[in-house]
Amino acid sequence: MSLKEFSNLKYNTGFGGEFASEDPRCPESLPKGQNNPQICPYGLYAEQLSGSAFTAPRSYNVRTWFYRIRPAVCHKPFSRIDQGNMSNDFSSTVPDPAQTRWKPFDFPKKGEEIDFVNGLATICGAGDPKSRHGIAIHVYSCNISMTNKAFYNSDGDFLIVPQEGSLYIKTEMGKIVVNPNEICVIPMGIRFNVSVSGNTRGYILEVFDAHFELPSLGPIGANGLANPRDFEYPTACYEDLDINGYKVISKYQGAFFEALQDHSPFDVVAWHGNYAPYKYDLSKFMVINSVAFDHADPSIFTVLTCQSVKPGVAIADFVIFPPRWGVADHTFRPPYYHRNCMSEFMGLILGKYEAKEGGFLPGGASLHSMMTPHGPDSECFNKASTEDLKPVRVADGTMSFMFESSLSMAITDWGAKICEKVDDEYYKCWQGIEKKFNPNWRDDFSSQK
Numbered sequence: 001m002s003l004k005e006f007s008n009l010k011y012n013t014g015f016g017g018e019f020a021s022e023d024p025r026c027p028e029s030l031p032k033g034q035n036n037p038q039i040c041p042y043g044l045y046a047e048q049l050s051g052s053a054f055t056a057p058r059s060y061n062v063r064t065w066f067y068r069i070r071p072a073v074c075h076k077p078f079s080r081i082d083q084g085n086m087s088n089d090f091s092s093t094v095p096d097p098a099q100t101r102w103k104p105f106d107f108p109k110k111g112e113e114i115d116f117v118n119g120l121a122t123i124c125g126a127g128d129p130k131s132r133h134g135i136a137i138h139v140y141s142c143n144i145s146m147t148n149k150a151f152y153n154s155d156g157d158f159l160i161v162p163q164e165g166s167l168y169i170k171t172e173m174g175k176i177v178v179n180p181n182e183i184c185v186i187p188m189g190i191r192f193n194v195s196v197s198g199n200t201r202g203y204i205l206e207v208f209d210a211h212f213e214l215p216s217l218g219p220i221g222a223n224g225l226a227n228p229r230d231f232e233y234p235t236a237c238y239e240d241l242d243i244n245g246y247k248v249i250s251k252y253q254g255a256f257f258e259a260l261q262d263h264s265p266f267d268v269v270a271w272h273g274n275y276a277p278y279k280y281d282l283s284k285f286m287v288i289n290s291v292a293f294d295h296a297d298p299s300i301f302t303v304l305t306c307q308s309v310k311p312g313v314a315i316a317d318f319v320i321f322p323p324r325w326g327v328a329d330h331t332f333r334p335p336y337y338h339r340n341c342m343s344e345f346m347g348l349i350l351g352k353y354e355a356k357e358g359g360f361l362p363g364g365a366s367l368h369s370m371m372t373p374h375g376p377d378s379e380c381f382n383k384a385s386t387e388d389l390k391p392v393r394v395a396d397g398t399m400s401f402m403f404e405s406s407l408s409m410a411i412t413d414w415g416a417k418i419c420e421k422v423d424d425e426y427y428k429c430w431q432g433i434e435k436k437f438n439p440n441w442r443d444d445f446s447s448q449k
């Protein structure tokens with residue numbers, strides 16, 4: 001498949017915008033003044049995709065109107081297909097609170113041809129899609145494009161974090177290219193196709209409860225962190241492709257189903273609405289941090305959040321650790337030692353992570369489960385507690401991230417065993433932490449004066 005069709009893309013901008021988009025090949029294809037004209041322009045069909053209950057309050061109400069060559073319902077019956085290593089079943093796993101680290105997940109082996117959907121594998125998660133409460137964390141690893149195949153998730157939204165290789169994504173609303181150090185969100189129900197060029201790998205946070213939103217800024221004010229104008233949405237771009245055996249795959253209640261149809265599902269000529277996929281370049285994040293003393297909690301780095309019904313408590317936050325200045329005085333600057341009532345899954349897109357310079361590698365991951373202690377390794381502690389506290393660049397040339405969840409996650413069989421990436425030596429990074437306690441510290445200190 002040629003990737004040329006992904007060059008010079010135009011995007012709509014503005015988080016949560018109410019967009020109206022027409023493929024330039026069909027001017028005035030959007031009906032004027034109404035959603036359901038008796039006959040739509042160009043002989044198109046009108047179809048609504050609802051991303052919220054019809055009755056959701058206005059600030060949560062999301063839907064899009066498509067004007068398309070055929071309605072999405074024109075397909076043969078669904079049949080269940082193999083779902084490889086992807087799972088939404090977190091009830092039959094053995095609990096394990098251990099600090100867990102994964103070495104970089106493999107690319108497809110030599111001679112293997114794996115597309116985005118076949119290359120999905122689930123590491124951990126909680127809850128279940130039937131009760132619409134929970135999350136799942138997946139990785140994808142692939143080397144070929146999806147041909148005559150589209151995928152949609154009936155269970156929740158995907159936040160996709162490419163680590164290696166760009167994703168060339170066709171969606172019903174248009175095309176988006178997502179490079180490493182950018183992310184995209186494909187909300188529930190939206191069909192998409194992923195093309196790649198060579199080895200491609202990344203992480204996915206799936207949420208069942210709600211859609212992602214920007215965090216409130218509180219006293220930060222009206223601007224900062226991820227600014228709404230930097231979120232980019234596709235513009236209408238249809239393909240009129242009649243072809244037998246086009247596969248539309250639905251993940252429904254955690255299982256995969258395939259329906260065949262005789263045309264491309266990317267046949268939307270025009271659309272309007274506020275329910276659409278989007279991308280965001282992480283280098284545009286406006287970092288706020290301590291400029292006096294102490295280490296601020298990492299919630300200051302929240303890009304997007306999926307909120308629970310408990311005030312301020314996230315089903316999952318997407319947090320990044322971007323390049324920035326470290327200037328705090330008389331402060332242990334790296335992350336503190338801690339135990340958290342949230343689960344922390346981390347991944348590394350590029351470079352190193354400051355609290356652990358060895359062992360945590362790009363394309364790998366870690367999970368520090370609820371209340372499981374963690375923090376800097378001994379090397380990091382020794383370095384940061386003796387270093388000269390000049391202003392320094394932190395995390396230059398790196399990008400790590402955290403999926404932080406209020407849910408207690410279970411690791412799948414694939415994550416625990418089948419992937420063969422669990423680093424059994426991880427615990428050792430804290431074994432060198434020395435006892436430094438000196439009961440005579442005050443005497444020694446005053447005699448030094």
Ligand SMILES: O=C(O)Cc1cc(O)ccc1O
Pocket residue numbers: 296297298334335336338344355368374375402
């Ligand atoms: O555990 C981690 O490395 C993530 C993290 C970073 C930080 O700066 C403070 C708390 C925290 O959990």
Ligand SMILES: [Fe+2]
Pocket residue numbers: 338340344368374
């Ligand atoms: Fe942590």
